[in-house]
Amino acid sequence: MKYQARRKAILLLEDGTIFHGKAVGGKDGKAFGEVCFNTGMTGYQEIFTDPSYFGQIMVTTNAHIGNYGANENEKEAETAKISGLVCKNFSYFQSRPAADETLQEFLDRSNLFAISDVDTRALVTYIRENGAMNAVITTETENIEELKKELSDVPDMNGLELASKVSTKEPYFFGDETARFKVAVLDVGVKKSILKHLSTRDVFCKVFPYDASYEQMKEWEPHGYLISNGPGDPQPLTKAIQVAKDIISEDKPLFGICLGHQIIALANGISTYKMHHGHRGINHPILNLETGKGEITSQNHGFSVNKEETEANTEVVITHTHLNDHTVAGIRMKNKSCFSVQYHPEASPGPNDAHYLFDEFIHNLISQEVSA
Structure with a gap:
């Protein structure tokens, strides 16, 4: 009983x-x-x-x-x-x-x-x-x-900044320090699985608090940057948006996941909005517009990127779309080493359809290394 x-x-x-x-x-x-x-x-x-x-x-x-x-x-x-x-x-x-x-x-x-x-x-x-x-x-x-x-008296999620509630208070390391690549991770709510996927690809991570500056992250001399997933409305995260702008301006490899995707969109002048009830599940269908292939993905977000503004932006191309409601599920900058997705490539909801995105990020790191 x-x-x-x-x-x-x-x-x-x-x-x-x-x-x-x-x-x-x-x-x-x-x-x-x-x-x-x-x-x-x-x-x-x-x-x-x-x-x-x-x-x-x-x-x-x-x-x-x-x-x-x-x-x-x-x-x-x-x-x-x-x-x-x-x-x-x-x-x-x-x-x-x-x-x-x-x-x-x-x-x-x-x-x-x-x-x-x-x-x-x-x-x-x-x-x-x-x-x-x-x-x-x-x-x-x-x-x-x-x-x-x-x-x-409970605040509405629209306009609510929550990254500070879940982000690390101090920087920390993840992975093998002898790895080939170093990636600075801006923690606005990072999942351990993301760090594990990077680690298995010969990456040593340093995870920074949500309010870290680009200069603080750059001082570690990483090969690339990742802006993580996280909770709440992306628009109040002005410091994170500025970090994305700074990374993009120097054309360093940048990968954004979920909230990180929204932050990168905002850094490009594309607005975000609160969805009616969001996408949360492990069977969301995504179309990769660059390959024509479908992906079954894990998703968890209540905000989305404005599609019309993305289409009108001359610096950004939509790479993925959600097949249920045709919302923006991925973007890439045309002349920068920067891309992002509105779903979880680290998740394995049965299929591993989205794991290739980490490989693309590694490819960008290698390209940066070769050009240097």
């Missing part, structure tokens, strides 16, 4: 809509954030620890969560980054020999509040129709008016 979620809980949306459920583990709790959903059938631990999800309440569309537990090697950050979890069926026991602990133990250790037994199909349909919005999940089910008041 100790493992069954018996205590009543609710999810209250900012428009007053209520969904009912039960608290995982039967514990009291409360969590605020922007509610969003991920359509992945697997990979929940990677989702929960992805810094890009900071400030968001995650709704998982797969009916069963927790069945394969948690593994220390599958974290994208040291701690959970989501604000809270909403699911249909929560498994208190795991059946995978490789698991280090149950998902409940992981959530408890992360001090993360979760509710289950929610009609997630109805909830996701509601978000699809009405858009992402702030919400609270709580066991305090009696005083709805007080909850509404507290919820009204």
